[in-house]
Amino acid sequence: MKEYCFGIDVGGTTVKMGLFRVDGELLEKWEIPSRTENEGKAILPDIAEAVQKKLEERGIEKDSVTGIGIGVPGPINAEGIVPHTANLGWGYKEVTRELTELTGLVSKGGNDANVAALGEMWKGAAAGHKSGVMVTLGTGVGGGIIIDGKIITGANGAGGEIGHIHVEDAVDWNCGCGNQGCLEQLASANGMVTLAKWMIRQGADTKGTTLQPETMTAKDIWDAVKADDAFAKDVAERFGKYLGLALANVASTVDPEVFVIGGGVSKAGPVILEYIKKYYLKYTFRGCRGAKFVLATLGNDAGMYGSAKLVLEQ
Known part of the structure; x- marks a missing residue:
């Protein structure tokens, strides 16, 4: 049974990370630095490492995790591909494919403003x-x-x-x-x-x-x-x-x-x-x-x- 999911908000300075229950309860949130040097190559591996550490810390099996949602600054298409994101140093990048390969978890991506809107519609001012x-x-x-x-x-x-x-x-x-x-x-x-x-x-x-x-x-x-x-x-x-x-x-x-x-x-x-x-x-x-x-x-x-x-x- 899927009980958990991760919500990730990638910014130019920090990555905001949240562990949620599938009903929307935020269990824990924390931040890691956005290492944008070297064309942002470390950002997704850092996220994957932080996810894995959190799972180990809480004793959560991957089978009980629905997946990882990730919001990024700039356009990202339905396939999770970013053509270019200046704030992160990325050029063309297959964000969700790479994140899935790094974590073994299903991932889905969206533009940061769009996912913020979805968040407010789900659990915020427009619920x-x-x-x-x-x-x-x-x-x-x-x-x-x-x-x-x-x-x-x-x-x-x-x-x-x-x-x-x-x-x-x-x-x-x-x-x-x-x-x-x-x-x-x-x-x-x-x-x-x-x-x-x-x-x-x-x-x-x-x-x-x-x-x-x-x-x-x-x-x-x-x-x-x-x-x-x-x-x-x-x-x-x-x-x-x-x-x-x-x-x-x-x-x-x-x-x-x-x-x-x-x-x-x-x-x-x-x-x-x-x-x-x-x-x-x-x-x-x-x-x-x-x-x-x-x-x-x-x-x-x-x-x-x-x-x-x-x-x-x-």
Whole structure:
């Protein structure tokens, strides 16, 4: 009888690892370093070694383990193949095949943002819903789309790349993807700061603001919003417009029950939802106006939960 599974969330600095029961109970979590040198050759062997040690430590037989789910930054297709992942040093890599060979356990892979969305749908803020979209507002803007409990990955593993929806024609600097005017450039943690500085260059009224352009962070901006700083509130309005517009476009395509907002920027709390939903309701198709907006609850554990769910669903 299969009683356990592993959920693995691979990041550029650390690998978050979780041992789960098949009902979703997290028994233990820990981290190991992501050794990205030498094209990341040690990452999967390190994961395999950590899994084996945990099994031995707890006296768990491999026959009772469903498998290993693994989330990675960047596109990964249904066969578990990564074409390229800069943060890890990987070029073309058959991730799940290699991990299975190293561990003797079935493995299944997914994009980190997608599996985080799956985790929130399973055991987090969107539990009980079958269709939802998670938006992760961190260094960039990540996205994951879950329809009828299944991740929408797309033909090339790029489904849910919400951060690269075009939202602004006037942007004249490049996004990391090479395009201009992407949501990620204006609504991520870094993007909010960039947006504020751009507004200042455009002649925005900053009289009385407490924000210091040279040192401000997204947290500073939201703290100033809560303190009724007029300029900060103008920045929040633009942020809400861009994100609300992008999510309205997503809703018209997939019609989700719920939007889950996560990542570092979401720590600003419910105030962030007010600005997003205001513009979402302005731009969205009438039939999609009933979508709920909630803040993520699993935090950095979402990827582990989603990866575990991924392997349980095969």
